[in-house]
Amino acid sequence: MLIEEKPGQESNENVADTMPATISDHYMRVDMDAIRKEDKTNDSMSVPSSTVSVANNEAKVKEPKSQVKGADPNKPPCKKAKLIRMERKQRKLQARGISLDQMEKRASKGNEEKTLEQFFSEIKKDAHNKLEVKIISSSPRSKEFTDTMQQSYELYKKYQQAMHNDPPDKCTQKQWIRFLVDSPIKTELQYDGPSIGYGSFHEQFWLNGCLICVGVLDILPYCISSKYLYYDPDFEFMSLGTYSALREIALTRKLHNEVPDIKYYCMGFYVHSCPKMKYKGQFKPSFLLCPQAYTWHPLEKCVPKLDVNKYSKFNETDADRDGEVDLKNILVLYDHQAMTYGYYSAMTGQADQAEVSEYAKLTGRHCAHRMLLYRSSN
Numbered sequence: 001m002l003i004e005e006k007p008g009q010e011s012n013e014n015v016a017d018t019m020p021a022t023i024s025d026h027y028m029r030v031d032m033d034a035i036r037k038e039d040k041t042n043d044s045m046s047v048p049s050s051t052v053s054v055a056n057n058e059a060k061v062k063e064p065k066s067q068v069k070g071a072d073p074n075k076p077p078c079k080k081a082k083l084i085r086m087e088r089k090q091r092k093l094q095a096r097g098i099s100l101d102q103m104e105k106r107a108s109k110g111n112e113e114k115t116l117e118q119f120f121s122e123i124k125k126d127a128h129n130k131l132e133v134k135i136i137s138s139s140p141r142s143k144e145f146t147d148t149m150q151q152s153y154e155l156y157k158k159y160q161q162a163m164h165n166d167p168p169d170k171c172t173q174k175q176w177i178r179f180l181v182d183s184p185i186k187t188e189l190q191y192d193g194p195s196i197g198y199g200s201f202h203e204q205f206w207l208n209g210c211l212i213c214v215g216v217l218d219i220l221p222y223c224i225s226s227k228y229l230y231y232d233p234d235f236e237f238m239s240l241g242t243y244s245a246l247r248e249i250a251l252t253r254k255l256h257n258e259v260p261d262i263k264y265y266c267m268g269f270y271v272h273s274c275p276k277m278k279y280k281g282q283f284k285p286s287f288l289l290c291p292q293a294y295t296w297h298p299l300e301k302c303v304p305k306l307d308v309n310k311y312s313k314f315n316e317t318d319a320d321r322d323g324e325v326d327l328k329n330i331l332v333l334y335d336h337q338a339m340t341y342g343y344y345s346a347m348t349g350q351a352d353q354a355e356v357s358e359y360a361k362l363t364g365r366h367c368a369h370r371m372l373l374y375r376s377s378n
Contacts, residue, residue, distance in 0.1 A: 116250040132206040133247060138216070139183035139200045151211045152202065156180070159230035180216050180228055194219065194255045194262065203251075205231075205244070213240045215248065223264035224252045242279050249283070272306035290314040292364035325360035325368050327353065333372040344375060 136144040160166040187199030205213035213231035231240045252265045267280050287296040293315035305312040328342030
C-alpha cells in the first residue's frame with residue numbers, strides 16, 4: 001500500500017470548536033386532593049371581579065393585579081452569557097488598540113485547518129506526560145541502538161506473544177535480529193541526499209522514559225518504507241498504529257523538502273480481510289499495487305474488487321500483456337545460467353510444471369518474460 005505525498009498538501013484533520021446546547025425539561029407535580037377541596041369552596045362562594053372592604057363607613061375598591069406576560073418592556077433585552085463574554089473581550093481588545101478587522105482575522109485564523117507539523121509541534125512544556133520520538137540507525141547498529149537493544153527486544157517479545165499468540169520459543173532474540181534488525185540495505189550519506197541518510201532505521205517512541213513503541217523503517221531514494229511496528233499491548237488504547245503512521249507521513253514530508261525525489265510513503269502489505277490492517281485505508285490518497293501488472297491503482301477503486309475476491313487484478317486495460325503464458329518461454333536461472341523453461345525441462349527432465357504454471361499465473365506474461373525463476377541444481 002502506498003500513499004503519495006503532494007507538495008503543499010495539508011492534513012485533512014481539523015478541530016471544530018462547538019458549544020453544546022442544554023435543554024432543561026421542567027416537570028410539574030399536581031396535588032389532586034387540594035384541587036378537589038378548592039372546587040367545593042368555590043361552589044359555595046361567589047367571587048366578584050373586585051373585592052370590597054368597608055372601614056369607617058368608607059368603601060374602598062381593590063382592583064385585581066394585572067398579570068404581566070413576557071419580558072419587561074421598560075428594561076433592556078437580556079443577552080446570552082456567551083454574547084456578553086464576547087462583548088467584554090472586544091472592549092478589552094479595543095482598549096489595547098486592536099481594531100475590529102484584526103479581531104476578525106484572529107477569529108478566522110483559529111478555525112483554519114492544521115497541518116501534521118502544527119499538531120506535533122503543539123506540545124506543552126509543562127505537560128504531565130512527555131513523549132519523545134527518536135530515529136536511530138539499526139543496520140549498522142548505532143550506539144543509541146546498542147544501548148536500547150535489550151529493551152527493544154523485550155518489547156517485541158511482549159507484543160508478539162500478546163497480539164499474535166506466538167510461543168516464547170519462537171520469539172527469540174536471534175529471530176528478532178534476523179527479522180527486524182539485520183538489513184541488506186547499505187547505509188549511505190550523500191551530499192544530495194537526506195540529512196539522516198539512506199538505510200534502515202528504528203523509530204522509537206518513549207513515554208515518560210519508557211519505550212512503548214518501535215517502528216521499523218527503510219529510507220530509500222524515492223520513498224519511506226514502513227516494514228513493521230510493535231508496541232506495548234498495555235498502550236493499545238492509544239491507537240499507536242495510526243499515530244506512528246502519521247508521524248512517518250510527517251517524516252516523509254520533511255525529507256521531501258530536503259530531497260524532492262522522496263515523495264512516497266509505503267505502508268507494506270494491505271490484507272483487505274484483516275481487521276488489524278483496516279487503518280491503512282484511512283489515509284488518502286492511497287494506492288494499491290496490481291499483483292500481475294505491477295501498476296498502482298487508487299484504493300477506492302480496488303476495494304469493490306477485494307470485497308468479492310481476496311486476490312484480484314486491478315489493471316483492466318492491459319489484458320493482452322497479462323494473458324495466458326506459454327511455459328516454454330518463461331525465463332529461469334539454472335546453474336548460474338539464464339535459459340527458457342523449455343530448454344531447462346528438456347535438459348534436466350524435471351517434472352515441476354505445476355509449480356511453474358502457478359508462478360506464471362501470479363506474475364503475468366509481461367513479468368514472466370522479464371524475470372528469472374530460480375531453479376535449484378540439487
